[in-house]
Amino acid sequence: MNGIPLFVVVPLGAAFIIPIFSRWIKGFSDIAGNLICAFLMGLSIYFIQNAGQTQHYFVGDWELIDGIPIGIMMVMDGLTILMLLVVNCIGFLVSLFAVHYMSRYTDKEKYYTLFMLMVAGMNGVVISGDLFNLFVFLEITAIASYALVAFGVEAEELEASFKYQVLGGTASALILLGIAIFYLQVKTLNLADASRVISSLSDKTGMVFVGVLFLTGFSLKSALMPFHAWLPDAHPSAPAPISAMLSGVVIKVLGVYTLVRLFFNVFGLQNMPAIQTVFLVLGTLSMVVGAFLALGQKDMKRLLAYSSISQVGYIVFAFGLGTPLGILGGLFHLLNHSVLKSLLFLNSGAVVYETESRDMDKLGGLIHKMPVTGTTSVIASLSMSGIPPMGGFFSKLIIVWAALDSGHPVLGGIAVLASIITLAYYAKLQKSVFLGEMTTAFKKVKEAPVLMCIPMVILAIVSIGLGLLLLPSVKDSLLGPAVQVIQDGLKYADKVLGGP
Amino acid sequence: MKGMTVIVRKITQLMVPSIFLLGIYVVVHGHLTPGGGFAGGVLLVGCFVLQILAYGSDEVHNEMKKWRASLSESIGIFMFLFIALIGLIRGGVFFYNTISKVQPHEGFRLFSGGLIPLSNIAIGIEVTAALFAIFLALAVFKVGRHA
Amino acid sequence: MTVYILAISLFLIGLYGVLVKRNLIKIVIGFMIMEYAINLLFVLVGYREGGTSPIVSEGMSSEIFVDPLPQALVLTAIVIGLGTTALLVSFAVRIYRKYDTFDVRKIRELRG
Numbered sequence: 001m002n003g004i005p006l007f008v009v010v011p012l013g014a015a016f017i018i019p020i021f022s023r024w025i026k027g028f029s030d031i032a033g034n035l036i037c038a039f040l041m042g043l044s045i046y047f048i049q050n051a052g053q054t055q056h057y058f059v060g061d062w063e064l065i066d067g068i069p070i071g072i073m074m075v076m077d078g079l080t081i082l083m084l085l086v087v088n089c090i091g092f093l094v095s096l097f098a099v100h101y102m103s104r105y106t107d108k109e110k111y112y113t114l115f116m117l118m119v120a121g122m123n124g125v126v127i128s129g130d131l132f133n134l135f136v137f138l139e140i141t142a143i144a145s146y147a148l149v150a151f152g153v154e155a156e157e158l159e160a161s162f163k164y165q166v167l168g169g170t171a172s173a174l175i176l177l178g179i180a181i182f183y184l185q186v187k188t189l190n191l192a193d194a195s196r197v198i199s200s201l202s203d204k205t206g207m208v209f210v211g212v213l214f215l216t217g218f219s220l221k222s223a224l225m226p227f228h229a230w231l232p233d234a235h236p237s238a239p240a241p242i243s244a245m246l247s248g249v250v251i252k253v254l255g256v257y258t259l260v261r262l263f264f265n266v267f268g269l270q271n272m273p274a275i276q277t278v279f280l281v282l283g284t285l286s287m288v289v290g291a292f293l294a295l296g297q298k299d300m301k302r303l304l305a306y307s308s309i310s311q312v313g314y315i316v317f318a319f320g321l322g323t324p325l326g327i328l329g330g331l332f333h334l335l336n337h338s339v340l341k342s343l344l345f346l347n348s349g350a351v352v353y354e355t356e357s358r359d360m361d362k363l364g365g366l367i368h369k370m371p372v373t374g375t376t377s378v379i380a381s382l383s384m385s386g387i388p389p390m391g392g393f394f395s396k397l398i399i400v401w402a403a404l405d406s407g408h409p410v411l412g413g414i415a416v417l418a419s420i421i422t423l424a425y426y427a428k429l430q431k432s433v434f435l436g437e438m439t440t441a442f443k444k445v446k447e448a449p450v451l452m453c454i455p456m457v458i459l460a461i462v463s464i465g466l467g468l469l470l471l472p473s474v475k476d477s478l479l480g481p482a483v484q485v486i487q488d489g490l491k492y493a494d495k496v497l498g499g500p
Numbered sequence: 501m502k503g504m505t506v507i508v509r510k511i512t513q514l515m516v517p518s519i520f521l522l523g524i525y526v527v528v529h530g531h532l533t534p535g536g537g538f539a540g541g542v543l544l545v546g547c548f549v550l551q552i553l554a555y556g557s558d559e560v561h562n563e564m565k566k567w568r569a570s571l572s573e574s575i576g577i578f579m580f581l582f583i584a585l586i587g588l589i590r591g592g593v594f595f596y597n598t599i600s601k602v603q604p605h606e607g608f609r610l611f612s613g614g615l616i617p618l619s620n621i622a623i624g625i626e627v628t629a630a631l632f633a634i635f636l637a638l639a640v641f642k643v644g645r646h647a
Numbered sequence: 648m649t650v651y652i653l654a655i656s657l658f659l660i661g662l663y664g665v666l667v668k669r670n671l672i673k674i675v676i677g678f679m680i681m682e683y684a685i686n687l688l689f690v691l692v693g694y695r696e697g698g699t700s701p702i703v704s705e706g707m708s709s710e711i712f713v714d715p716l717p718q719a720l721v722l723t724a725i726v727i728g729l730g731t732t733a734l735l736v737s738f739a740v741r742i743y744r745k746y747d748t749f750d751v752r753k754i755r756e757l758r759g
Contacts (some may be wrong), residue, residue, distance in 0.1 A: 009581070009584070012581075013581055016574045016577045016578065017574075019570065019574065020571070020574050114687075132720055132723070136723060136727065139727045139730075139731070143730055143731060143734060146734055147734065150738070153741060154745075155745040155746065155756060156756050158738060158741055158742050158745060159742065159746075159754050159756060160752075162671075162738050162739070162742060165731075165734065165735055165738065166665065166678075167737075169678055169731055169735070170662070170665060170681075172731075173658075173661075173662075173678075173681045173682065173685060176685045176724060177655075177658060177688070180685060180688045180689045180692055183689075183692055183716075183717065184692045189716070220700060305736075332750060334726075443718055533702075534700070536722070538722055538726055539722075540726070562729065608683070627726075634733050638733075638736065638737060638740065
């Protein structure tokens with residue numbers, strides 16, 4: 001028996017056990033939530049050894065008939081294993097952090113229920129092999145995150161969550177419309193089977209319409225530039241572990257992963273240079289405008305939210321280049337940004353937990369009193385701005401090199417410019433919050449509790465060591481298969497269904 | 501909330517058993533007629549909502565409590581997961597349809613679906629409980645105004 | 648072909664409601680209209696000329712069945728729409744208690 005459905009079944013079961021048992025046993029939700037997240041992290045690390053092959057799992061044992069799948073399929077290949085690793089590892093570290101942080105809010109067991117649902121939904125998105133399953137799990141994740149953003153029900157959080165819901169709901173409606181018209185043209189919903197049918201279609205105008213609908217819907221979910229309006233309100237208002245999860249994982253799984261999977265493996269991006277241009281334009285716009293808007297912020301978490309928009313622009317720009325070096329740069333930057341942005345949001349959470357303030361004008365000099373938080377924050381900022389020898393430097397270097405290599409020197413120059421602006425606002429963040437003079441109002445703060453420091457230290461160590469992932473032997477085991485899957489494009493169908 | 505007049509109460513009293521029976525019929529025959537778990541669950545929750553609207557929540561709040569709805573919802577989901585696990589244990593994959601499909605008499609087609617009527621019943625319980633909890637939260641239990 | 652155009656114009660009416668209207672409840676109603684339109688389009692996509700309902704029973708004469716896959720998908724999509732709408736409505740109720748108004752232009756605490 002394959003272990004593939006366990007990624008979805010275990011958190012889903014836990015999400016419904018936790019409210020029942022936590023009524024009778026105190027602290028059950030903490031222990032159960034963290035144990036389940038640790039189990040999922042161990043399972044995803046166990047699956048790294050299979051990164052080279054494509055495994056599939058037929059739900060209900062409905063086998064292929066004449067090579068055509070008729071049931072629900074779950075597929076695990078190199079790209080899936082990379083995304084599962086990101087989701088589950090960061091999920092475990094965030095839930096360690098939340099043990100102390102969420103005790104300031106009421107109803108902690110409802111938090112763990114919603115968190116388990118969100119993790120189950122994200123795992124389901126990456127392992128699903130057909131389009132409607134992907135949509136159902138996308139909706140599960142989205143609804144859980146709407147409720148989690150407004151967890152402490154103050155006026156600001158409700159307004160931010162309502163804005164998030166309206167835009168996210170419109171995105172889901174557009175995606176569902178795209179699926180309906182997709183089914184009208186292609187008559188099947190399985191991703192592998194659909195890619196075969198699409199390459200043999202003679203008239204592709206219907207597919208272009210579907211492509212535009214999917215592009216709009218998923219760009220809304222991943223907050224690329226013209227569709228970014230919900231992110232600067234939703235991410236600061238959420239509690240800090242949820243901001244880390246949203247900014248580090250959710251916008252990448254729901255937005256970037258689905259765009260890559262649909263456009264590279266099903267539609268065949270290499271045949272559509274127009275869509276590549278759209279990726280490049282959206283990516284560049286997000287990079288530059290996100291960086292400029294982040295320069296003028298006074299709220300710490302709002303600055304980090306605008307920085308997320310900018311870095312996701314980098315990732316989509318790298319995928320739009322289309323060359324293998326570009327794809328490697330995009331995936332590596334995705335991995336880097338997940339680790340670093342989660343670390344930065346957890347740091348801001350520790351600062352808020354101790355000082356109850358997010359305003360950068362009032363904070364200052366906190367590194368003397370909170371050494372662990374300050375040091376990890378400085379490490380993360382250096383890596384994100386691209387200072388060698390941290391991991392962030394290598395990923396940005398690969399992206400700029402790929403841009404110059406594939407004949408877009410102007411865009412490569414714009415990427416370097418955006419990187420300089422990134423360095424500027426991260427320097428401003430560090431100087432205002434941690435270095436500098438300390439105000440008298442905060443003389444009594446102390447370091448965050450131990451359970452909150454452990455995830456920050458682990459993430460900082462991982463972020464320094466991420467540069468090592470580019471060594472050839474390590475690269476072949478993890479990043480190499482993922483790049484291979486995307487680069488193979490339409491050969492995904494042959495790998496899953498077994499031969500033409 | 502207050503209830504309604506005596507005519508409405510009497511007619512509700514007469515109609516609710518029929519609606520309940522129709523709901524159970526739609527749930528259990530999901531593999532033979534249109535309907536199934538979701539549609540039957542919505543019909544079943546209609547009975548409860550009708551009773552609250554007709555009699556007023558002050559009179560029925562001894563019977564229709566919120567924790568019962570939450571507990572029933574979790575039990576419904578567990579039944580569904582348990583049915584998926586039966587498929588796992590006996591067949592090797594989730595949702596494998598292994599319950600025997602023999603028909604004891606001619607024309608009695610209720611067992612011809614294997615695992616499907618059981619999962620319909622689990623979904624029916626879950627949808628009823630969930631919708632009823634939503635109705636209670638939105639219409640009956642009101643939080644006081646914040647300053 | 649006409650029925651598809653009518654379903655998509657219903658979707659556009661719902662989209663207009665979400666984008667243009669200023670009252671929170673009208674935005675929620677716009678969402679509901681969009682979901683109805685998409686579910687309708689899905690069921691229409693599965694129609695085949697002269698087909699009957701896709702359940703095999705005794706005494707059946709025709710051999711063309713309507714496509715059963717969109718019907719199963721529409722069931723799931725309706726329930727997802729129900730969950731989304733319930734969450735939106737409860738948020739609208741809570742916002743009214745905090746801000747004392749349903750007007751979107753006045754609910755603007757977050758800026759920048």
